[in-house]
Amino acid sequence: MEIGIIGSGAIGLLFGFHLSENHSVRLYTRRKEQAEALNRDGIVLKNLTGDNRQRKISADTSDNYQEEFLIVAVKQYQLKEIAASLKGCRERKKLLFLQNGMDHLSILKELSQQHDCYAGVVEHGARKESENTVKHTGMGKTNLGSFGTGAAEELALQLDSPAFPFQWKENCRVMLAEKLLINTCINPLTALLGIKNGELISNSQYNLMMRSVFEEAFAILKLTDKEKSWDKVQEICAKTHHNVSSMLADIQSGRVTEIDAILGYLIKLSPFPETNAPIIVFLYRSIKGKETS
Amino acid sequence: MEIGIIGSGAIGLLFGFHLSENHSVRLYTRRKEQAEALNRDGIVLKNLTGDNRQRKISADTSDNYQEEFLIVAVKQYQLKEIAASLKGCRERKKLLFLQNGMDHLSILKELSQQHDCYAGVVEHGARKESENTVKHTGMGKTNLGSFGTGAAEELALQLDSPAFPFQWKENCRVMLAEKLLINTCINPLTALLGIKNGELISNSQYNLMMRSVFEEAFAILKLTDKEKSWDKVQEICAKTHHNVSSMLADIQSGRVTEIDAILGYLIKLSPFPETNAPIIVFLYRSIKGKETS
Incomplete structure (x- = not known):
């Protein structure tokens, strides 16, 4: 071809x-x-x-x-x-x-x-x-x-x-939504906390934070089979536990991140983000703040 | 005496x-x-x-x-x-x-x-x-x-x-609640973001984050005159803009913080914290996670 x-x-x-x-x-x-x-x-x-x-x-x-x-x-x-x-x-x-x-x-x-x-x-x-x-x-x-x-x-x-x-x-839309869900759970949190991917599962408090982000994103993306998706997110964290996420690398190098394509998109999709996705809004602001800090 | x-x-x-x-x-x-x-x-x-x-x-x-x-x-x-x-x-x-x-x-x-x-x-x-x-x-x-x-x-x-x-x-209770509100707004956020107090007003995204924390805490503490309280919080950030908050200093030195006396108390006071104070719960976990990280 x-x-x-x-x-x-x-x-x-x-x-x-x-x-x-x-x-x-x-x-x-x-x-x-x-x-x-x-x-x-x-x-x-x-x-x-x-x-x-x-x-x-x-x-x-x-x-x-x-x-x-x-x-x-x-x-x-x-x-x-x-x-x-x-x-x-x-x-x-x-x-x-x-x-x-x-x-x-x-x-x-x-x-x-x-x-x-x-x-x-x-x-x-x-x-x-x-x-x-x-x-x-x-x-x-x-x-x-x-x-x-x-x-x-x-x-x-x-x-x-x-x-x-x-x-x-x-299903193309589900395929993209599942990838977006994974990026949503891992990238902003690792960038905010300054941690490698694996800490999102090895630190129980950080894991609870990731679950809160997951819950909000899952609801916005209207996916099905929540626990299977959660297992997938955890599995990716485990597989890439030594990795510095692209968003953390961007923050560390003073580059603009993909936060608008990830959390920004979810916020646009949510009719009342401040009420229905307060943690995603909070997290979005933390990364936007770091970009200009 | x-x-x-x-x-x-x-x-x-x-x-x-x-x-x-x-x-x-x-x-x-x-x-x-x-x-x-x-x-x-x-x-x-x-x-x-x-x-x-x-x-x-x-x-x-x-x-x-x-x-x-x-x-x-x-x-x-x-x-x-x-x-x-x-x-x-x-x-x-x-x-x-x-x-x-x-x-x-x-x-x-x-x-x-x-x-x-x-x-x-x-x-x-x-x-x-x-x-x-x-x-x-x-x-x-x-x-x-x-x-x-x-x-x-x-x-x-x-x-x-x-x-x-x-x-x-x-009013002793109001006096303590007002101080707790200020500690709630400044200490955990500076410790999470690794910033001096003044950045909570000079960085507009961080200021929006502080306002979200303020809103949840104000509602739990049942104080009156919201905008006057908010002005006070902003004023303290401005006055202490070069200061490293005690909680950030504790995190940097690997010491246990006062997070339980501050956000932990608000969470105990709230009947449904995950629903009514999601950002405070998220922030509490971030500091508890940092304490053990």
Whole structure:
């Protein structure tokens, strides 16, 4: 299959490397220097065992997207611009969006009149180390669901490989909501308390705090099977117990966090957040306060 | 007047020094070494301008309280033991209690059948520097109210002096509740966020967080004139903007905090804390978690 990947951060490079094993991949990047480096040296993947592997790839700085299948791997706040270009594509394309949170669903809804839209939840860990080098810091899979009428199962099968698995999910909205719930429980609390993920289960008081956040978020997201979801949150904390969450890393480095895409979205979704989600509002303010402190 | 002071921490020493200007003062301490140092060298007061002054005083390790007027300046958690000794005093004494919070009111209620009980709110800043040395870090006054039928106005007049003022308050319970409200708003938040008092007003997000805590606490304490109380809280933050709160200092030094006497008391007072005071419960857990982290 011919695949275009829009965005060349850690996730764009990771997908570019792995999908180019079985497909013809073109990377759309905004900066000329990066396109030149990629066309010259390909993508270098560093994996956990210390091996470096290199693959040829083509890169482009245009927004003249030719491929029938496009993966959108830019940050939430760059999506509006990309969406405008995608509206310019007259052909019915397959579009896979990999953003965190659920705030981009309104954009998918609009685009799905014209294209087949899919959303993905990436469980891999990756860190960009240079223009064309990405480190694969945690092996996982990519969950993939259809937002409209597209055939997610077929697409997942086409992309799946032993080295880079894809899994089809029937309900795209539930898949994104479950990921958002996990981010909601782990990221803001670790950033506020200055702790690694594991302390949210090893410290009983912090665990009670996480449960309160969970209860409010679960009610807003209208998910089912509460205790199964709670077990999943606890399981992720245990699995990643030595990890510094991305939000804590952002706070420690003085960067803007993803708090608006996570708690900000839940607050927007709740009709009376001060009454129905007081702890989420309180927690949201603590992170916004830390961003400016 | 003959005055006995039970407890020889910073507040006991500060009161001992100042009241011995016009009264005969005896300090009741638990440790022999401290009693010996005090009997030998008196109390040394360091004030803000760097002056050191010294006053002779007598000290005692017994609990054979002879004076008609006793000031109880021990920590909340040492009160039970002292109360048992005070019940052994058959004479009707005047007892002034200087503890933070309101959790000790049940003890005062019991003792007031036998003695005249008063409660005080100390606005001075003081730090103990050695067995017999106290530094007066912030000049304030002592507010004093009667818990039962005692004449607080008369007592305040007897103790008052230009160098160490006392002010009479008509409603003892309101006086303590107002102080508790201020402690509730400032101490746990500064300890959780790791900030100085002033950031609770200079950072608009933190200020919104403090307002949420204030709203819950105000409702539990059943005080009147909400906006006047809020102005007072803000005023104290401004006045002490460079200060590290005692609770933040306790957390930073790995000591147990006064969280149980402050938020713990409010939670006990609230019939359905998880519903009516969710933020106070959340904040309480964060500090308990930090104590064990």
